[in-house]
Structure formats: C-alpha cells, structure tokens
Amino acid sequence: MYANDFEYYRAESVDEAVDLLGDHEGAELLAGSHGLLPRMRTGEEAPPALVDMNAVDGLSSIEHIDGDLSVGALVTHAELAESELVREHAPALADAAGEVGDIQVRNGGTIGGNLAHGDARTDHPAAVLALGGSLDVTGPDGDRSIDAADLFTGHFETAVGEQEVVTALRVPLEDDASSTYHKHRNPLSGYPLIGVGAWAQTDGETIERVRVAATGNLAHPKRLAAVEDALEGESLEADTITAAAEQATSLGDDEFRPDVQASPTYCRHLLSVYTERALRDVLGVDGE
Amino acid sequence: MTEHDITLSVNGTEHELTVEPRTLLVTALREDLGYTGANVGCETARCGACTVRVNGEAIKSCMRFAVQSDGAEIETVEGLAENGDLAPLQEQFQENHGLQCGFCTPGMLMTADTYLKDADDPSREEIREAIEGNLCRCTGYHNIVDAIEATLEQREASHE
Ligand SMILES: Cc1cc2nc3c(=O)[nH]c(=O)nc-3n(C[C@H](O)[C@@H](O)[C@@H](O)COP(=O)(O)OP(=O)(O)OC[C@H]3O[C@@H](n4cnc5c(N)ncnc54)[C@H](O)[C@@H]3O)c2cc1C
Ligand code: FES
Ligand code: FES
Numbered sequence: 001m002y003a004n005d006f007e008y009y010r011a012e013s014v015d016e017a018v019d020l021l022g023d024h025e026g027a028e029l030l031a032g033s034h035g036l037l038p039r040m041r042t043g044e045e046a047p048p049a050l051v052d053m054n055a056v057d058g059l060s061s062i063e064h065i066d067g068d069l070s071v072g073a074l075v076t077h078a079e080l081a082e083s084e085l086v087r088e089h090a091p092a093l094a095d096a097a098g099e100v101g102d103i104q105v106r107n108g109g110t111i112g113g114n115l116a117h118g119d120a121r122t123d124h125p126a127a128v129l130a131l132g133g134s135l136d137v138t139g140p141d142g143d144r145s146i147d148a149a150d151l152f153t154g155h156f157e158t159a160v161g162e163q164e165v166v167t168a169l170r171v172p173l174e175d176d177a178s179s180t181y182h183k184h185r186n187p188l189s190g191y192p193l194i195g196v197g198a199w200a201q202t203d204g205e206t207i208e209r210v211r212v213a214a215t216g217n218l219a220h221p222k223r224l225a226a227v228e229d230a231l232e233g234e235s236l237e238a239d240t241i242t243a244a245a246e247q248a249t250s251l252g253d254d255e256f257r258p259d260v261q262a263s264p265t266y267c268r269h270l271l272s273v274y275t276e277r278a279l280r281d282v283l284g285v286d287g288e
Numbered sequence: 289m290t291e292h293d294i295t296l297s298v299n300g301t302e303h304e305l306t307v308e309p310r311t312l313l314v315t316a317l318r319e320d321l322g323y324t325g326a327n328v329g330c331e332t333a334r335c336g337a338c339t340v341r342v343n344g345e346a347i348k349s350c351m352r353f354a355v356q357s358d359g360a361e362i363e364t365v366e367g368l369a370e371n372g373d374l375a376p377l378q379e380q381f382q383e384n385h386g387l388q389c390g391f392c393t394p395g396m397l398m399t400a401d402t403y404l405k406d407a408d409d410p411s412r413e414e415i416r417e418a419i420e421g422n423l424c425r426c427t428g429y430h431n432i433v434d435a436i437e438a439t440l441e442q443r444e445a446s447h448e
Contacts, residue, residue, distance in 0.1 A: 005289040008309035008355050033352045038332060040310075050309070052356060078345075102421025104399065105333055107345040108352065 003040035007049040014138050014165050017053050021163045022140055024049040029165065031074060034109035035117040059112070059167060062086060068170040070136075073112025078103065080111060090171045092127035092179035092197045099123050099183050101190050112166045115151065118158035118220070120257065121191040125152055125221030127181045129213030130197030133171045139164035152220040155257060177201045177209075182278040184216075184270050186261070192216040193262055194270040198278040200231075207231045207240070207283065212275060214248070217257050217267045226250050227275055238285050245276035294358035298323055299367030307354045314338045316354035317364065325365035325394040329423075336422030339395035340364045346402040348421070365394035368401060377401055377439045386435035388426035396422045400436050407440065 007024065011017035021027050027049035028036060039045040053059070059072040062083050069089045071080065080086050080097035087094045100106050100123055114124050115135060128148045135146045139161055146159050153159060160166060179199040183192045194216040201209040210231045215221040230244035248271040256264040280286065291306050298321060305320050317323040317340070326349055329337035333351040340349045341363040368375040377400060380386065387393045396419065403418040410418070415433050424432060 003310045006309055007290055008292060008353075010355075030353075030356065033356060034333065037351055037353070041331070054356060101333075102336070103403075103418065104336060104339055104346050104348045104421045105351075107347050108333075 003037065004043070004046040006040075006047055008052065009049060010052045010055055012055055014056055014059075014167055017051050017056065017165050018138060018140055018163060020049075020051045021165075024051075027051055029053050029113075029116070031113035032076065032109040034105060035113050035119060053165065064173070065170075068172055071111055071169040071171070073116075073166045073168060074110050075112075076107055077101075077109050077111070077114075078106035081106060089173055090127070090131050090179065092130055092181040092199065093124065093171065095181035096123040096127040096183075096195070096197070099181070099185075099192070099195075111169055115169065116158060116160045116166050118152055118154070118156050120152070120155040120218060120220045121189075121216060123181065123183060123192055123195050123215060126192075126195045126197035126213045126215035127179070128169065128171075128197075129221060129223055130181075130199040130211045131171045131179055132199065132211060133169055135160070135166050136168040136170060137161075137164045137166050145170075149223065152222065154220050157220070174201065178282050180278055180281045182274050182281065184274055188261075194267055194274050196271070196274040196278040198275075198282040200279075200282045202236055202283065205236055207234055207236055212279070214271055214275070217259050217262055218251075219255050219257055222255075224248055224251075224275065231279070236283055236285065238280075241276060241279045241283065241285055245272045245279060248272040248275040292355050292358070294355055296321070296354070296357060297361045299363055305354075309353060309355055311354045312350055313340075313342075313352050313354045313357050313362075314349035317349060317362070323364045323366055327391055327394060329391065334423070335392070336395040336399060336419075337392055339398045339422065341398060341402055344402075346399050363398070365397050368397060375401070376442055377404065377435070380435040380438045380442070381432070384431045384435040384438055386427065386432045392422060392424040392426075396424065396432060400432075400439075404436070404439060404443075410440075412437065 009020045028047040030050040030052045059074040061072050077097040077100045133148045151159050181197045183195040186193045197213045199211045212224045212227045226247040227244050230247050234240045249268045253264045256267050296303050327337035329335035331350045333348045338349045342360050399422050415436050
C-alpha cells in the first residue's frame with residue numbers, strides 16, 4: 001500500500017529544518033523513515049509534508065563533549081551497536097541498539113528518530129532512562145535540553161515540540177558506573193514485550209546510586225522508582241536484588257498497554273524477572 | 289504533489305529519474321529503472337526480499353522513499369555476476385540447493401554478500417543471526433547456511 005501524498009523538502013542545516021517545519025503546518029522530520037513510513041502506510045500518520053534531515057552535516061558523530069558522551073541524532077542503530085565508545089561508556093545503549101530488529105533495520109533507523117517518535121514498544125528508551133541521558137534540541141526559540149525523565153509522555157508522545165529538532169543524545173560519563181539492558185523479545189515482531197535497563201554505581205559492598213527503567217508493553221517507558229528505592233544504600237547481595245525486583249510487580253494495570261498477546265499480569269511477571277536479570281548483571285551478583 | 293528529479297547510481301550506472309515523494313526505493317528500482325531483482329514481499333521491512341545495498345550497507349528498500357536516496361550508490365542482485373559469470377556466492381547457492389522458488393534469493397544474496405565482506409570464521413549460529421532479517425518459506429535455511437559456509441571455505445582455500 002502507498003503512503004499518503006506529501007510534499008518533500010530537504011534541509012541542509014538544523015536551522016533550515018526548523019524554518020521548514022515552521023513554514024509547513026503539520027510537517028514532520030524524516031530521518032531513517034523506519035518509524036514513520038510503516039505508520040504512513042497504515043494511515044496512522046498522514047503528515048502533509050516531510051522535511052528530510054539526512055543532508056544535515058554534523059549529526060552523525062559519537063564523541064566526548066564536556067564530560068558527556070554525545071551521540072548525533074542521525075547515528076544509526078547499527079553504528080551505536082558497533083561503537084567502542086558507546087560499548088565502553090554506555091553499554092546499556094549498545095545492548096539496546098544491538099537488539100533492534102535485524103541488520104537491515106539497524107542500518108536504517110536512527111537514535112534521534114527513535115527517541116523523538118516515542119514508540120513505547122522500542123528498546124532504547126529504557127537504556128536512555130537508566131543512563132540518565134538527555135536530548136539536545138533546537139527550535140524556533142533556540143536551544144534547550146530535555147531530560148530523559150521528562151521525555152516520554154505517552155505511546156507516540158514525547159516532550160519534543162512540533163518545530164523542534166533533536167540534534168544529539170547526551171549521556172553523562174561517570175566513573176565506576178556500569179549499565180546493561182535485558183529484553184524479552186516479542187517472538188512475532190522482535191520488539192521488546194518487556195525491556196529493562198539498569199545503571200549502578202557501587203563501592204563493591206554497598207549500592208550507592210542506581211537507576212532502573214522499563215520499556216515495552218507499558219503505557220510509556222518509565223523509571224521504576226520503587227525498585228530503585230529498595231536498592232539505594234543497601235548491601236550488594238542476592239537477597240536485596242530479589243526483594244527489589246519484586247517491587248516491579250507493584251505497577252497497576254493502567255500502567256500497561258492492553259495487548260491481545262500479553263496481559264498486564266503476564267507483563268508484570270516478565271517485568272520482575274527481567275528486572276532481576278538486569279540487576280544481577282549490572283551489580284555482578286550471580287544467579288542462585 | 290510536487291515531483292522531484294533525482295539521481296540514483298545503480299550497480300555503477302547513473303540514472304536520472306522523476307519521482308513522486310511517496311515512491312518507495314524498491315518501486316523506483318523495479319518499475320522506473322527495470323531492476324526487478326529486488327522483490328516485494330511484505331512491504332513492512334519484515335521479509336527482506338527487497339534488500340539492496342545503499343552506500344555499502346544492506347537495507348530494506350521497501351522501508352525508504354526513493355527521494356531519500358537521491359545521489360546514493362545502490363547495488364542490487366543484478367550487479368553480483370560479472371560478465372555473465374555468477375559470483376562464487378551465487379554458485380554456492382546453486383550447488384547447495386540454497387533456493388527453491390527463488391523469491392527470497394535476491395535479498396538473501398545481498399544480505400549474505402554484505403555480511404561476507406567482513407565475516408571472519410563465523411559459526412553456523414552467527415550466520416543464521418546475520419540473515420535473520422531475510423525470511424525463506426522453502427528451504428528451512430539449512431542449505432542457505434551451507435552455501436554461505438561453502439563460499440567462505442572456498443575464499444579461504446583460494447587465499448592459502
Ligand atoms: C521492521 C521493523 C522492526 C523494528 N524493530 C525494532 C526493535 O526491535 N526495537 C526497536 O527499538 N525499534 C524497532 N523498530 C523501530 C525503529 O527503531 C524506529 O523506532 C526508529 O528507527 C525510528 O527512527 P527513524 O530514524 O527511522 O525515524 P523516522 O521514521 O524518520 O522518524 C520517526 C519520527 O521521529 C521524528 N524525528 C526523527 N528524527 C528526529 C529528530 N532528529 N528530531 C526530532 N524529531 C525527529 C520524525 O518527524 C517522525 O515523527 C523497528 C522498525 C521496523 C520498521
Ligand atoms: S518487501 Fe521489504 S522487507 Fe519485505
Ligand atoms: S526459496 Fe522460496 S522463499 Fe526462499
């Protein structure tokens with residue numbers, strides 16, 4: 001099936017992209033097209049105009065900037081999964097990107113498109129929330145930063161404004177921290193039914209700081225505050241982890257997205273199992 | 289809707305064409321330029337039958353618009369054979385019965401050919417993972433993995 005008709009514009013710079021979005025009501029950016037095109041085919045989205053940002057220079061690098069790891073918006077899932085810098089400083093993100101679809105899809109989609117679109121089923125949000133990341137955004141009023149904790153507001157709803165362009169993802173570089181991402185694949189689609197990202201700093205005995213976040217069949221990707229509270233300041237033991245993972249089951253039915261394949265009860269169960277796996281991995285505590 | 293003039297280099301030949309913005313890359317290749325190797329199976333980036341290389345990377349050509357690839361270097365299955373001689377990978381598909389109906393084969397070949405460029409002594413499991421984005425309804429994959437392995441073995445033998 002064909003997508004709806006639309007006008008096509010190509011931006012050569014971030015500022016031109018912002019202007020083009022302002023000039024054409026309802027226009028959307030076009031990055032890797034792997035989020036938008038499937039939904040244009042089904043009519044779930046029908047933007048009258050697309051602003052192609054692939055010709056904008058400077059959005060494809062992965063580098064250290066001011067104590068952060070900065071990942072350009074046009075970096076593909078495959079580039080993230082293969083990057084040594086990402087593997088070293090943000091392993092949860094490398095894990096998540098490597099879990100996307102297959103190699104062709106990983107070559108097609110971008111990190112900026114993934115995070116701006118806000119498809120709650122996708123992998124990266126849990127990793128980015130756990131890593132404490134933020135987005136650099138440019139809009140008609142200039143530049144701003146959006147904390148990942150404020151980014152995901154619903155299924156296909158994010159805090160990125162209609163005329164705003166995400167230019168980079170930033171992940172703070174912190175010593176002695178580690179992170180990971182674990183996923184239960186939906187066997188049909190390959191998307192996560194439940195995915196859990198975890199980040200932690202320990203002194204070898206005590207869990208000093210920790211962030212845990214989930215994605216998949218949830219109303220939207222989110223931090224698991226009850227799990228984090230049960231861990232912070234506690235000693236690094238298997239029992240602490242099991243008890244904390246149990247807290248993941250406290251999510252109410254309305255915090256999940258109804259799905260004919262997976263009830264909230266099943267998803268809650270997966271959530272605690274995968275939270276425990278991610279925590280054991282990131283904290284280096286063996287299974288029973 | 290405003291049509292656009294674009295240039296696509298396909299297997300080294302430059303083509304100029306005019307497309308509607310919503311024209312998919314696979315449609316431009318097949319219907320405007322006559323490269324019918326890339327097949328259309330699912331149109332949802334699931335089956336991999338439409339796989340081609342764009343600027344050196346395997347992608348599913350049903351999942352991008354042709355205008356997005358303006359100026360790109362595209363390689364399709366038609367470019368694998370040289371002067372009418374099948375490439376070693378194609379020969380091994382034939383030898384090992386790596387195809388039956390052949391519908392998945394052009395995409396399978398492009399994914400495998402791209403993978404083989406950097407592959408270093410992969411296990412059968414790794415080969416299966418490398419082609420996870422290409423579905424085959426006939427062979428059960430076993431013979432396809434055989435063909436890819438045999439191509440690697442042949443390549444190593446010729447280096448010795
Ligand atoms: C077959 C298939 C399988 C998939 N499997 C998985 C999977 O297993 N796991 C997973 O996580 N994801 C999966 N995905 C989804 C994929 O990760 C997309 O979420 C992602 O690639 C979207 O990025 P894009 O560059 O393609 O965005 P596009 O489709 O180009 O854009 C998506 C949206 O984001 C906006 N946008 C894009 N870039 C920016 C920017 N820089 N600033 C502001 N707004 C922007 C666009 O306007 C549009 O609204 C799959 C997709 C397909 C087609
Ligand atoms: S037709 Fe493109 S992946 Fe199936
Ligand atoms: S040979 Fe028939 S689908 Fe693969």
